[in-house]
Amino acid sequence: MLFEILLVILGFVLLIFGADALVKGSSALARRLKMSDLAIGLTIVAFGTSAPELVVSSVASVKGQSDLILGNVLGSNLFNLMMILGIVALIKPIIVQKSMVWIEIPISLAVVVVLYVLSNSFFENETGLVSRLDAIILLVLFAGFMFYIYKGLSKESTVEATPAVVMSNLKLTLLIVFGLAGLVYGGHLVVTNATDIALQFGVSEKVIGLTIVAAGTSLPELVTSVVAALKKNADIAIGNVIGSNIFNVLLIVPISALIHPIAYNSSFNFEMYLLAGATLFLFIAMFSGKAKRLDRWEALILLVGFVVYTGYMVTK
DSSP: OHHHHHHHHHHHHHHHHHHHHHHHHHHHHHHHTTOOHHHHIIIIIHHHHHHHHHHHHHHHHHTTOHHHHHHHHHHHHHIIIIIIHHHHHHHSOEEOOHHIIIIIHHHHHHHHHHHHHHHTTTTSSSSSEEOHHHHHHHHHHHHHHHHHHHHTGGGOOOSSOOOOOOOOHHHHHHHHHHHHHHHHHHHHHHHHHHHHHHHHHTOOHHHHIIIIIHHHHTHHHHHHHHHHHHTTOHHHHHHHHHHHHHHIIIIIHHHHHHHSOEEOOGGGHHHHHHHHHHHHHHHHHTTSSSTTEEOHHHHHHHHHHHHHHHHHHHHO
């Protein structure tokens, strides 16, 4: 038991450092391409910090662990939205750009609705299944989102762009390569050993995915967003969270489903409702108090909501 716990911790360490290396290398590359801070947060940083979820969910899919996949994705999105944004906005209220209010936040809400409809198989004969056809639909939507980013945000000028990081081609390449390697092996360690621990304690894969694995794979988002907030770069902080949530649904779920169709446990509908509600709350918060800003009292509501939900999951 102790050995498995140590391997899970080692896996999380590899995930965090792997994601950090990937983000640094990718961000340096993005700077050279003169992308805006918001575009970087929604794409490069969001993908880098979502990479642990991708690896963990892909490994779980190979093993046919559907509850772990969905628990990881939905749990990570809830952690990102309620815990991370809550902490970041408590440090400093987040000022949000117009496009984030009217486009990216609504998109993050819409993808939850799409996943809910596809997962519950309302328009198919199967009961509770994310099929390979559903995966293709989600990937097409992801391609559309990336096209929107490419056409719009990459050309958007920010109020104060962060200076380009001077980095050699060798260092940039090594960061990306070793970052990916750390993510792949770290994800393997987390899934394998977290599952073994769950079985020994009689805890379901769903609860493990929604709590321990989701929180662990979301640590890169937490670190990245907090550091961005401390450096007064709100665009990367919120772009990272919203971008990661969109990536998790439109990229990680379909890739996992292409590897092996995901059997959907209808009890996850509760997490879907909570995630949709929290996203809607974030949208409404943009118009209460000071416009286009997530204030500290709103952040506190998100944090308290997450603590109550986590307590409910643990006691349940």
